[in-house]
Amino acid sequence: MEIKELMQTFAYSGKVEWLSYRPGPTSRGEILVVDKIEVSEKKGIEGDRYKGSNKKRQITLIQSEHIELVSKILQKENIDPALLRRNIVVSGLNLLALNNLEFKIGDAILKMTGYCHPCSRMEQNLGIGGFNAMRGHGGITCMVIKGGKIKIGDSVSLV
DSSP: OHHHHHHHSSOOEEEEEEEEOOSSSSSSSSSEEESEEEETTTEEEETTTTTSSGGGEEEEEEHHHHHHHHHHTTTSOOOGGGGGGSSSEESSSOOGBBTTTTEETTTTEEEEEEEOOOOTTTHHHHHHTHHHHHOOOOOOEEEEEEEEEETTOEEEEEE
């Protein structure tokens, strides 16, 4: 197989494990953990504070496997995904392999637009060393190509 073909070959689909959004007016606002979200090309996540203002960062995703790794680095039993301030936690799929690719979650189609690097809040949220533990494990940013519903348990697969 050619490298281009290999880069679009995944053994399995991923799975949505956790969903959230922030309705408040500031980035430090409350995080709502939900069972489903509605996304649109214009607004990103319906009800989210960003309201689609930055098309390349309408939705953020992180791998559950990376959350487990960060918890081990920090010698914690587990980490509440809400502390990481991402919208969607998925399992079973290497999110970084989706670079510049379109993928389907539930009824929606998203496209990876970049890496979601940790901010200095990780030190506050996770404790000493939280920022460095998250480096390289912060997830991805995405834009909405086609809107729709996303719910816990939905599969994540390449279009």
